[in-house]
Amino acid sequence: MGQLHDVSPELKTDSSTILTVSNLSVKLQQETILDNISFKVGRGTTVAIVGPNGAGKTTLLKVLLGLVPHIGEIKFEGKVRIGYVPQQFSVPDIPITVSEFLSLKSKTDFEDSLHSVGLDAKNILHKRMNVISGGEMQRVLIAWAIVDKPDILLFDEPTTNVDIGSEEIIYETLNKLEKALGMTILLISHDMHVVTHYSDYVLALNKSVIFYGDPKKLSDPLLLKKIYGTEALAKHEH
Amino acid sequence: MNEIFTLSVILAMFVGLSAGYIGSLIVLKRMALVGDALSHVALPGLALGILFNFNPFLGAFAFLFASAILTWYVERVVRLPVESVVGVLFVTALALGILIIPQEDLLEALFGDIAKITTFGAVLAIVASVVVIYVMKVTYSKLVLATISEELAVSRGVNVAKVNLVYLLLVSIVVAIGVSVVGTLLVGALVVIPAVAAKIISPNISKYALLSSIFGLISASVGVILASYTGLPAGPMAIFSGLTIFVACLVARSTIAK
Numbered sequence: 001m002g003q004l005h006d007v008s009p010e011l012k013t014d015s016s017t018i019l020t021v022s023n024l025s026v027k028l029q030q031e032t033i034l035d036n037i038s039f040k041v042g043r044g045t046t047v048a049i050v051g052p053n054g055a056g057k058t059t060l061l062k063v064l065l066g067l068v069p070h071i072g073e074i075k076f077e078g079k080v081r082i083g084y085v086p087q088q089f090s091v092p093d094i095p096i097t098v099s100e101f102l103s104l105k106s107k108t109d110f111e112d113s114l115h116s117v118g119l120d121a122k123n124i125l126h127k128r129m130n131v132i133s134g135g136e137m138q139r140v141l142i143a144w145a146i147v148d149k150p151d152i153l154l155f156d157e158p159t160t161n162v163d164i165g166s167e168e169i170i171y172e173t174l175n176k177l178e179k180a181l182g183m184t185i186l187l188i189s190h191d192m193h194v195v196t197h198y199s200d201y202v203l204a205l206n207k208s209v210i211f212y213g214d215p216k217k218l219s220d221p222l223l224l225k226k227i228y229g230t231e232a233l234a235k236h237e238h
Numbered sequence: 239m240n241e242i243f244t245l246s247v248i249l250a251m252f253v254g255l256s257a258g259y260i261g262s263l264i265v266l267k268r269m270a271l272v273g274d275a276l277s278h279v280a281l282p283g284l285a286l287g288i289l290f291n292f293n294p295f296l297g298a299f300a301f302l303f304a305s306a307i308l309t310w311y312v313e314r315v316v317r318l319p320v321e322s323v324v325g326v327l328f329v330t331a332l333a334l335g336i337l338i339i340p341q342e343d344l345l346e347a348l349f350g351d352i353a354k355i356t357t358f359g360a361v362l363a364i365v366a367s368v369v370v371i372y373v374m375k376v377t378y379s380k381l382v383l384a385t386i387s388e389e390l391a392v393s394r395g396v397n398v399a400k401v402n403l404v405y406l407l408l409v410s411i412v413v414a415i416g417v418s419v420v421g422t423l424l425v426g427a428l429v430v431i432p433a434v435a436a437k438i439i440s441p442n443i444s445k446y447a448l449l450s451s452i453f454g455l456i457s458a459s460v461g462v463i464l465a466s467y468t469g470l471p472a473g474p475m476a477i478f479s480g481l482t483i484f485v486a487c488l489v490a491r492s493t494i495a496k
Contacts, residue, residue, distance in 0.1 A: 065392050084393035091386055094266050096443040104383045105394055128442070144390070154393070 258454020281335025
């Protein structure tokens with residue numbers, strides 16, 4: 001497994017590192033969710049996290065948020081602001097409008113962030129959160145995450161429920177944010193097109209780190225087999 | 239008599255306002271029955287106040303305060319839902335209260351008697367209401383966010399455990415002062431009914447919080463006024479006032495829907 005680690009030279013330079021995870025393990029109810037994982041993330045890079053269901057991808061993001069107890073060390077360089085878009089999200093029966101929801105994050109003007117995810121502020125701001133569509137909800141959440149231009153964005157399958165056109169807009173926006181503002185993005189995705197086109201590095205997990213390096217190497221069937229297992233590879237090849 | 243009446247109405251207005259405000263979050267958090275169960279904890283505290291001749295409000299608050307912290311701790315450490323913890327702990331408190339409270343005082347403790355409020359007790363309750371309203375105003379957005387999503391709240395930098403503890407303490411204060419107006423059995427309704435009514439007709443959260451507070455104020459103060467004219471207990475009158483507002487809101491919404 002060790003020889004598959006392909007940590008780029010940039011990541012070895014501590015001055016550019018924004019996040020260092022060392023020997024991180026998570027056990028929930030006697031079950032190992034993450035097993036002794038270590039990796040570094042360079043400032044201003046996009047890291048795609050891939051792996052089969054149950055690999056611990058979502059747990060990893062929750063650990064980084066401080067929501068899940070763990071052993072090992074998580075070190076952010078300096079004081080960082082974190083933006084987060086969860087995988088599953090529904091607003092319970094609460095009479096809150098999109099405008100009020102975004103105000104919970106920031107009092108600044110959020111028209112720009114709505115526009116950058118392809119939403120028209122005039123049409124959506126006054127709507128209640130529990131009546132907008134799943135795709136609109138996902139884009140509102142992304143607008144929420146980027147409104148105050150955080151240092152790190154944690155995205156758990158951010159375009160679930162979003163149509164293909166809007167998905168392109170969102171990833172292009174993330175790309176621009178990464179380039180223009182030097183944001184660091186950790187992105188969980190099952191979409192290999194997204195992983196290879198929009199990420200600088202890929203972190204393949206299956207409870208432990210299977211691979212960390214160039215996303216283009218995901219075209220290697222042996223690596224895919226190692227990440228997803230024989231059965232998944234067979235399906236992928238068809 | 240007029241002074242007591244005026245004092246009672248002013249007290250009811252403040253208690254109703256804070257109960258309605260805090261109730262708006264109890265309903266959003268789906269903790270409506272928690273407020274009701276929490277009120278039972280006040281009973282042993284009231285009993286001790288009556289037995290040892292100190293202000294029953296302080297006794298009730300001490301028990302509620304300790305229970306709120308215990309609930310918060312058990313929920314965090316044992317990871318049980320709040321309603322489960324409350325269900326176990328607070329029914330026990332009710333049983334304890336019934337055992338130790340003198341029989342002749344039981345009715346007053348259960349249903350309240352605002353006419354017996356002292357000036358000191360009223361001022362204390364009004365000051366407590368103002369504190370609750372202020373702290374709620376300051377923490378409301380964090381509490382709403384934590385209610386919508388704990389994960390988003392944490393990513394926003396909100397200390398969810400801390401704001402939840404503050405909220406439980408505020409609920410304890412409101413229940414303790416509400417007991418003096420409507421008694422332990424009905425204080426839960428004073429907290430919940432205005433919020434449920436407001437939720438029916440509110441287009442957004444700011445109007446919801448405002449309407450819930452106003453409905454609470456109207457319910458409690460109209461209840462006290464009606465009680466003084468009819469000679470009936472203030473507690474049930476306050477609850478029926480709230481119920482009238484609730485029905486009016488239902489009618490208003492169904493009329494608008496047509």
